[in-house]
Amino acid sequence: MPIDLGFKIARIDLSNCQVRVERLEADTFDLLIGGRGLAAKLLFEGQPAGADPLGPDNQLIFATGKLVGTPVPTAGQTTITSKSPATGLYFKSNTGGAWAKALRRAGWDAVVFTGVSERPVYVTIDDDQVEIHDAGELWGKTVRETEAWLHRELRGQGWDNATIGQAGENLVNFACVMTNLFHAAGRGGLGAVMGSKKLKAVSVRGTGKTPVADPTALRREIEAVLAKIDGTVKAKLYVDYGTSATVEYVNESWSMPVNNFQKSHIEDGHLISGSYLDEKRYMRKGSACSACPLGCHKYSEVRQGVFRGKSGGPEYETLAALGASLGINDVEAVLRGNELCNDYGMDTISAGGAVGWLLECVERGALPPGAAGDLDLSWGNGETMVELLHWIAHRQGIGDLLAEGTRIAAERTGGDSYQWAVQANGLEQSRVDTRVAKAYSLAFAVNPRGPDHLHAQPMAEFGHFPEARELVKRILGREEECTGTTLKGKPELVRWHEDMFALTDSLGICSFATTSSYIVSLESLALMVSAALGVEMSGEELLERGRRCVVLERCFNLREKPNRKDELPWRLMNEPISEGPLAGHVNSAQELGGLLRQYYRLQGYDLETGRPTRELLGRLELAEGVKGLDDWAQTLP
Amino acid sequence: MKKILLADMDKCNGCELCVDACSMSHGGFCSLSNSRIRILREEPTAQFAPLMCEQCGEHPCQDACPVKAIVFDPELSLLTVDPELCVACGDCVEACPYQGIFLGEETALKCDLCGGDPACAGLCHTGALRVVEVSPQTVASGLDRKQAKLHFIERNRHAH
Ligand code: SF4
Ligand code: SF4
Ligand code: SF4
Numbered sequence: 001m002p003i004d005l006g007f008k009i010a011r012i013d014l015s016n017c018q019v020r021v022e023r024l025e026a027d028t029f030d031l032l033i034g035g036r037g038l039a040a041k042l043l044f045e046g047q048p049a050g051a052d053p054l055g056p057d058n059q060l061i062f063a064t065g066k067l068v069g070t071p072v073p074t075a076g077q078t079t080i081t082s083k084s085p086a087t088g089l090y091f092k093s094n095t096g097g098a099w100a101k102a103l104r105r106a107g108w109d110a111v112v113f114t115g116v117s118e119r120p121v122y123v124t125i126d127d128d129q130v131e132i133h134d135a136g137e138l139w140g141k142t143v144r145e146t147e148a149w150l151h152r153e154l155r156g157q158g159w160d161n162a163t164i165g166q167a168g169e170n171l172v173n174f175a176c177v178m179t180n181l182f183h184a185a186g187r188g189g190l191g192a193v194m195g196s197k198k199l200k201a202v203s204v205r206g207t208g209k210t211p212v213a214d215p216t217a218l219r220r221e222i223e224a225v226l227a228k229i230d231g232t233v234k235a236k237l238y239v240d241y242g243t244s245a246t247v248e249y250v251n252e253s254w255s256m257p258v259n260n261f262q263k264s265h266i267e268d269g270h271l272i273s274g275s276y277l278d279e280k281r282y283m284r285k286g287s288a289c290s291a292c293p294l295g296c297h298k299y300s301e302v303r304q305g306v307f308r309g310k311s312g313g314p315e316y317e318t319l320a321a322l323g324a325s326l327g328i329n330d331v332e333a334v335l336r337g338n339e340l341c342n343d344y345g346m347d348t349i350s351a352g353g354a355v356g357w358l359l360e361c362v363e364r365g366a367l368p369p370g371a372a373g374d375l376d377l378s379w380g381n382g383e384t385m386v387e388l389l390h391w392i393a394h395r396q397g398i399g400d401l402l403a404e405g406t407r408i409a410a411e412r413t414g415g416d417s418y419q420w421a422v423q424a425n426g427l428e429q430s431r432v433d434t435r436v437a438k439a440y441s442l443a444f445a446v447n448p449r450g451p452d453h454l455h456a457q458p459m460a461e462f463g464h465f466p467e468a469r470e471l472v473k474r475i476l477g478r479e480e481e482c483t484g485t486t487l488k489g490k491p492e493l494v495r496w497h498e499d500m501f502a503l504t505d506s507l508g509i510c511s512f513a514t515t516s517s518y519i520v521s522l523e524s525l526a527l528m529v530s531a532a533l534g535v536e537m538s539g540e541e542l543l544e545r546g547r548r549c550v551v552l553e554r555c556f557n558l559r560e561k562p563n564r565k566d567e568l569p570w571r572l573m574n575e576p577i578s579e580g581p582l583a584g585h586v587n588s589a590q591e592l593g594g595l596l597r598q599y600y601r602l603q604g605y606d607l608e609t610g611r612p613t614r615e616l617l618g619r620l621e622l623a624e625g626v627k628g629l630d631d632w633a634q635t636l637p
Numbered sequence: 638m639k640k641i642l643l644a645d646m647d648k649c650n651g652c653e654l655c656v657d658a659c660s661m662s663h664g665g666f667c668s669l670s671n672s673r674i675r676i677l678r679e680e681p682t683a684q685f686a687p688l689m690c691e692q693c694g695e696h697p698c699q700d701a702c703p704v705k706a707i708v709f710d711p712e713l714s715l716l717t718v719d720p721e722l723c724v725a726c727g728d729c730v731e732a733c734p735y736q737g738i739f740l741g742e743e744t745a746l747k748c749d750l751c752g753g754d755p756a757c758a759g760l761c762h763t764g765a766l767r768v769v770e771v772s773p774q775t776v777a778s779g780l781d782r783k784q785a786k787l788h789f790i791e792r793n794r795h796a797h
Contacts, residue, residue, distance in 0.1 A: 069657075069667055070657065070661075070667055071654050071657040071658050071661065071667065071760055073654075098651075098653070098678075101653075105668070105669075144681070147680070147681075148681075180680055181680050181681065182680075182683075207668075207669060207670060208668065209666040209667065209668040209670070209671070210657075210666060210667040210668065211665070211666045211667075212661055212665060212666060212667060215661045215662065215665045218661070219658070219661065219662070219756065219759070219760075222760060223759055223760070226760065226762050229762060239762075284683065285647070285648070285650060285683070286650045286683070287650060287651055287680070287683035287685075288650040288651055288652035289652070290652065290653055291652060291653065291654055291657065292652050292654075293652065293654065293760075293762035293763075295650040295652065295763065299682075299683035310682075312683070
């Protein structure tokens with residue numbers, strides 16, 4: 001069967017209930033591969049600069065890559081792209097589950113929502129039938145209730161749903177979109193964009209076929225990838241514990257953000273670690289995304305007590321954000337918080353960041369101790385955290401302020417409170433202490449979303465695993481840079497990881513396979529692209545397509561906000577780590593400036609402003625491939 | 638030696654690599670419509686059951702078939718569907734208690750062990766799917782699993 005490298009896109013205008021089908025030719029695949037790259041193009045071309053993130057002009061784009069639907073390991077990712085209400089800038093957020101595969105099987109590469117519906121609706125995509133239905137009954141329901149309702153209404157198996165909970169409905173700036181119940185497109189408030197459109201759910205059923213160019217060759221290469229898992233340390237950790245495996249390590253090396261990044265180590269940190277969750281049988285086997293042999297997505301349960309319940313997860317970021325960052329090492333409270341965030345559809349990183357900011361404001365007197373009624377606003381209180389999550393999702397009491405995210409909350413509160421908002425460009429930082437991870441610091445600063453780990457995850461800089469050291473050696477030609485605190489070689493590392501990450505997202509596979517467990521190498525990726533899609537491209541040619549996506553996303557942001565800066569949260573730039581063996585490290589303006597200049601030089605950006613040049617856009621063939629880009633680029637150096 | 642495909646629900650994580658492997662090896666494309674194995678999903682509890690022919694001794698599928706299209710393959714020592722004879726009436730699908738036989742586009746679809754080189758087990762990394770030789774031990778351990786699967790199917794029956 002020939003492989004169709006063109007794209008079929010459904011454009012759904014919720015203001016007037018119109019559905020339009022659009023086709024793009026295979027030259028878009030050649031330019032940007034699909035998935036995240038395709039969505040970046042659609043976002044740039046499809047909306048005016050300055051569109052209100054919560055208004056009708058903002059597009060909410062669900063896209064998947066061409067490998068989705070084949071058994072290429074981890075090919076089950078959905079990329080959701082939009083302009084974020086938290087940052088006012090470009091935002092993509094990925095989610096797993098089985099939704100992406102359903103969309104591909106239904107024959108679509110992307111769905112673009114525009115407009116704002118008058119009344120709550122949900123949309124069904126049943127192969128090529130797209131319908132908009134009344135969702136009056138669903139409004140106000142949690143994610144779990146919404147899934148159950150859809151399961152009954154649509155009669156069972158075969159449907160995969162993307163939903164929002166109350167946080168999305170109430171326009172919480174860090175509401176997420178959930179797929180298949182427990183998988184989150186977590187960051188950037190894309191759930192609020194969905195809520196602003198009054199879109200409660202998108203349910204997909206696909207019964208079509210995904211052709212494969214060379215099944216025999218594909219099966220051979222997939223078996224080779226699978227055979228690597230057991231011998232690869234990081235991959236094994238994902239299989240056994242998911243991302244929670246990292247907690248203990250980060251805490252023991254004194255780089256865990258504790259009490260809102262004031263401290264670096266939490267007493268008895270093993271109580272919130274993956275091995276403890278496993279040993280005490282809180283965590284059960286995984287629930288894998290489509291085609292994923294790692295199954296890092298776990299499932300956990302608290303059997304008794306006030307925090308009783310079950311849910312998907314927890315991830316490292318959640319254990320750190322709702323646990324250590326708030327001084328909490330009561331794992332049952334964290335699991336309860338995790339469940340609430342899943343059920344309300346809310347990002348655990350930003351929710352934890354907002355609560356941490358509040359606690360510090362009270363600690364330092366910027367807000368009164370009674371800021372949240374009777375709640376005890378001191379560090380380490382699990383019940384307070386759980387209660388505040390309810391308040392945020394419903395915008396109740398101080399929860400209304402916290403729901404805006406820490407940048408806005410601090411602007412409204414004034415004084416020094418901005419110093420404790422551990423955010424940059426409107427996004428709360430992931431629970432990574434970039435003061436001792438210099439590749440991460442650069443990657444976070446240039447990330448178009450803001451300071452987080454999901455546009456480049458240069459974990460290799462620590463050199464913890466043999467595979468990581470090999471990768472560093474491959475990129476730099478030497479391996480002495482395998483520590484977090486050295487500066488040398490970091491811009492090159494970041495650049496490679498950004499390109500690889502964008503390529504990974506554009507093909508619809510999971511970054512854990514390529515940039516963190518390393519079971520899928522660039523060569524193996526090229527082989528699988530050839531076997532699955534019949535496309536002959538070298539690894540370097542594939543990476544270049546990833547780079548185009550990175551540059552295009554930067555252009556979108558500069559068009560929105562010409563003076564946007566590559567920066568990190570105030571605290572990490574101004575307060576050195578205060579304790580432990582890594583005390584004294586900081587991300588100073590001078591250090592970050594140096595890294596940025598080297599990075600700009602590698603990218604071919606203007607060295608002073610970090611803007612892409614017209615020459616670069618021409619050389620990357622973006623100027624001709626993306627409508628409107630060249631006109632905008634007239635303003636560039 | 639007679640071989641049998643065994644599924645362990647407790648290990649299955651619902652990745653469906655087996656489903657795509659099966660259809661890919663039986664036609665060069667991935668699709669539910671061409672797969673001899675499917676996953677019954679119970680997402681709120683993160684439980685998944687691979688559904689495929691259990692090679693049960695009673696084989697009600699064969700008895701139900703009005704045109705005798707389900708025939709014994711002596712080489713593989715299992716029942717397979719003869720596509721020339723099958724009229725796709727679906728009676729076998731109704732009859733199988735394990736929901737292990739499916740209606741494809743033109744004929745019923747039943748596991749044929751890929752002629753001896755099972756694609757699904759090759760891509761199942763959790764170890765939930767294994768091909769084993771039939772012995773008194775494997776038959777005994779298979780019985781418990783079959784029972785658990787029947788309960789799971791019953792619990793999720795409304796979903797169909
Ligand atoms: S490949 Fe294995 S783990 Fe994955 S769905 Fe199939 S039986 Fe379950
Ligand atoms: S398809 Fe069902 S009824 Fe037929 S042999 Fe297999 S398990 Fe038994
Ligand atoms: S053994 Fe072969 S035919 Fe049987 S379910 Fe597995 S892949 Fe399909």
